[in-house]
Amino acid sequence: MADPSAHVSRWRDLDKLLLRPGNLVGPNFEPGPELRDDLRAYVRVLVVGAGGLGCELLKDLALSGFRNLEVIDMDTIEVSNLNRQFLFRLQDVGKPKAEVAATCVMERVSGVNIVPHFCRIEDKDLEFYSDFNIIALGLDSIEARSYINAVACSFLEYDSEDNPCEETIKPMVDGGTEGFKGHARVILPGVTPCFECTIWLFPPQVKFPLCTLAETPRTPAHCIEYAHLIKWNEAHVGKSFDADDPEHMQWVYSEAVKRAELFGITGVTYSLTQGVVKNIIPAIASTNAIISAACALEALKIATGCSKTLSNYLTYNGLEGLHTKVTEFVKDKDCLVCGPGILIELDASISLQKFIELIGEHPRLLLSKPSITHHGKNLYMQAPPVLEEMTRSNLQLPLFELMGKLPKDIIHATGMTCVNGKKMSCLRKLRVMFKGIVDGVADMDTAGGA
Template sequence: MTKRPMNQTSRQRGSIHTLLSRPSPFGNESGSLPVGEFPPNVDSSGTYNREGLTQKILVVGAGGLGCEILKDLGMLQIVREVTVIDLDTIDVTNLNRQFLFRQKDVGSSKAVTAASFINARCPWMKVTPYHGKIQDKDSEFYKQFSVVISGLDNIEARRWLNGMMSSLVQFDEDGDPVPETIIPLIDGGTEGFSGQSRVILPRITSCFECSLDTFAPSKAVPLCTIAETPRIPEHCIAWAFILQWPKVFEKKLDADSPDDMKWVFETAAKRANQFGIEGVTYMLTLGVVKNIIPAVASTNAIVSAACVNEALKVLTFCSQSLNTYMMYIGSESINSYTFIMEQKENCPVCTTHTHKLTLSGSTTLNELLQQLIEGEYRLQAPSITSSSKTLYMRKPVALEAATRANLDKPLKDLITSGEELVVTDQVFPDTSLGLVVTFV
């Protein structure tokens, strides 16, 4: 039986152009998280305007998720301008799942290499790469994008990006967010055969910080355990890069250097063999040293497709946006789960509440800072000021030295009960935490 040749009309049927040129009974405005009204994109002749999307898209991360996200954006064939930013260089272990890279690319910038590959394959989409930290870019850089798709592999970087996007939101005279300043953040994450995609409308929906309690805090291991009685592979790896590296090398360990990581792996493997511990692998070494979340290629493909799907929705309003969380658990079934992640009432990022603590007046300033680090806020390196003076500031060096003596002083000698303090930290870019401490 001879197949009938596919004509131009049948080739177009079912394409993204068809979707965007026809009215939809399920437009974004009819969903539970409405972002905008869907107008079919047609020109004067009544056909779809094929010039494509004019909005700029930022992809954060060019690793397992990032490669898939860039590919998916290219395959839409209507995206015209994308920027990708990533700090890492390509390691040989990336080649089994980060398919935009080849053996010859090992040691090269992930962002630059990924952009070059996509630009060659998808000439209709221009990808501009940046090799460096996301923290090196200021708010003006992030303001230029209409949507940000995050494919980051560690929690702290995701917290920083979430804080940056929230800080960009401006408010009107009534205290309501100005819609034009809200840049949707599509956050994707994977861990083994599990993954999630979520839609974050800064200051409107829950943000990444709201769900921080769902991630187990990293547990510090006492140095005595690492040095004397290792019990698990992670202890051997920590011993290698925390205790042994400074003894052998004068330079700082470069977690992105294959040579440095090979040394750590081999040293940890010898340590594990001495204590009869199994499980030290090169991949685990990377995970422990870089504190990254492991990834599986199939999970990356599913989650990145979900992220790009949501990005398309918020850019075109063609369908109902996810409200607000999709979870995929591949080890259980092919089905995914969706639910609304509620906004945390006292979230330090997306709410404007002043936070309250009740402490003894004899509590030292250092103990307060440690509580902010180890407690629910999980800050990293907080600095703190009162309405009248600087209590402790970590930078610059001269100011840190001048305020260091306050660390051992009781709070009652530094502030009055009920006084509002301002806490800054690197997880809160361009913003701060309002804190009222009341003495018991």
């Protein structure tokens, strides 16, 4: 028979936050045991990334009373991960990170259910992300953060006065670490600045002069960048390098080793190759633990209202002594991602094909090969081929009819754009308004065009 005191002891610290009132609680906070039960029964959290920070997040959330967790990660476990990604063991090398991390936490924390997803974040549709109450990010790339940020902001709706509708806000908690430095931030789309509002916080990537790479390499990083930027294009004409493809990364590593041997340079490793190509600074386990704890606490605040949330960006620096600081950044009212959406006025006769061409030329969008969705329905998908074939017939139909003959509504476009000279996937929200509508019926005599 189970010892009832064990259950009390397990949630003792959590109960101190949830069972009694306080001066810093949220406006809707009502202390009581029901709050703890609701947290475990109804709150669903998605952890994006199962690396050093993601492993800590899964463990901390499970131990903080969250029962319904899911984790998504496209990587498999490597030997170099084992020094800081503590859920993994040597026998796990080669296995999907998400699956191993989920199994490990469920074995150690009774009652928690974690569903793993071994795939790219772009492989999931909007409906998948809409099912979660909170999204926690443990990512190591700007591109991935930007994509998830756009997905969360796509659910946001505004009223007639351009105020965000509270029930459509999808909270995010974002953590990041670089060596002894880290950050934790709370993103409430439409309320606090989103990731794109503060994209300027990220320093520009270090770039080496091509003449140094080609003629006088002096460091392992020079050899790696030579293989990445010069040798790849020479050997793979017309083929783009994919930093997330293990075969591509292995090729760059092999070429970098040859380059280093030619110039008598030591220190080229596979993990360093990944770090240089992806601009990743090696992680430190203690920093991951500190930042994860901050993120898990913010997720608990959001879910229960037991305290006011972080406002809104915490930085940590343990390089020399210890320094932490909270900065309140301001939302960009003209943000393309978390704002009300770009307004596009169209004639009711315009076809979906013409609409796709227009947004590709729009100066604030410049989306190439966009896929179009409307309230979760695929109007046209560029990929995979089976979906492209299924939705191809919609291209010649009027967009007005495909949208249910609504005079105005929200459409989402997913495509490729160029940021700082680098192509990346992005999602944009568009407010489409049709001209020539009389009593909900299109005047089809109106000429097409924007």
